[in-house]
Amino acid sequence: MVYLFWAQLIFWVILCIYTYDLIRKNQSLNKxxxxxxxxxxxxxxxxxxxxxxxxxx
Amino acid sequence: MRxxxxxxxxxxxxxIYSVFIYAPTEQIMGHVQRIFYFHxxxxxxxxxAFIMVFISSIQYLRKESRRWDKLAYSSxxxxxxxxxxxxxxxxxxAKPVWGTxxxxxxxxxxxxxxxxxxxxxxxxxxxAGDDAKKAKFAAVFGIIAFLDxxxxxxxxxxxxxxxxxxxxxGGGGIAPEMMIALLVTLLAFTLLFIVLLKQRIxxxxxxxRISSIRLEEGI
Numbered sequence: 558m559v560y561l562f563w564a565q566l567i568f569w570v571i572l573c574i575y576t577y578d579l580i581r582k583n584q585s586l587n588k589x590x591x592x593x594x595x596x597x598x599x600x601x602x603x604x605x606x607x608x609x610x611x612x613x614x
Numbered sequence: 615m616r617x618x619x620x621x622x623x624x625x626x627x628x629x630i631y632s633v634f635i636y637a638p639t640e641q642i643m644g645h646v647q648r649i650f651y652f653h654x655x656x657x658x659x660x661x662x663a664f665i666m667v668f669i670s671s672i673q674y675l676r677k678e679s680r681r682w683d684k685l686a687y688s689s690x691x692x693x694x695x696x697x698x699x700x701x702x703x704x705x706x707x708a709k710p711v712w713g714t715x716x717x718x719x720x721x722x723x724x725x726x727x728x729x730x731x732x733x734x735x736x737x738x739x740x741x742a743g744d745d746a747k748k749a750k751f752a753a754v755f756g757i758i759a760f761l762d763x764x765x766x767x768x769x770x771x772x773x774x775x776x777x778x779x780x781x782x783x784g785g786g787g788i789a790p791e792m793m794i795a796l797l798v799t800l801l802a803f804t805l806l807f808i809v810l811l812k813q814r815i816x817x818x819x820x821x822x823r824i825s826s827i828r829l830e831e832g833i
Binding site: 558560561563564565567568571572575576579580582583586587589590593594597 | 644645646648649652656695698699702703706707709710810813814816817820821823824827828831
């Protein structure tokens with residue numbers, strides 16, 4: 558019974574650590590992608606407004 | 615994806631129930647034999663993962679598509695995870711049954727070699743990064759490493775060691791209730807593998823998207 562307990566414990570701990578790591582990496586990459594995309598959108602919006610201002614002048 | 619996650623969760627619960635409550639206690643080994651179900655589940659998933667590495671590596675060399683490379687790399691990582699769990703659970707099972715944690719029996723030796731080969735593959739592939747030439751070299755290694763997999767199964771039957779043969783010719787077989795518990799476990803592990811593989815490939819996709827945006831925008 559002790560061996561069964563340890564086998565189960567080690568199995569679930571390793572599996573949970575791996576799954577948690579996968580989810581964490583996925584979330585952090587998603588955040589990084591969002592940051593890059595939002596900074597690109599800001600840059601584009603600033604460029605457009607600058608162009609509009611120049612056209613008006 | 616939500617349906618798949620739900621199915622995986624319920625099949626894992628069903629697997630735990632069938633292993634610990636439904637399946638009868640083995641007469642000679644007692645409760646320790648229950649390790650067998652999860653041990654077989656991990657062997658099953660590792661086998662699927664390594665077959666996928668083999669097929670994806672061939673496809674990558676043929677078509678040079680990054681999709682196949684990502685599939686091979688992700689499958690290899692899961693294969694290494696599950697073969698590690700196989701070795702650990704098998705070792706814990708062996709101690710009370712054989713009286714030792716490890717023995718250089720033909721099947722255990724070939725399994726250990728398989729584990730080392732795919733760890734080397736992982737090192738090679740992660741070192742390759744975006745270099746296509748190195749990725750191709752890793753793919754070739756992935757194909758060669760696969761040749762050890764049939765040896766693991768053949769060694770248990772051709773060179774009879776201490777490892778028990780349960781299925782196939784010369785196998786002892788198991789009780790019908792045990793077989794049901796095993797099949798439920800195999801199904802649960804297969805679904806778990808699909809969920810984890812999807813997550814792992816998503817990570818590679820995200821990395822690719824980020825690096826392509828950075829390249830395009832010169833960030």
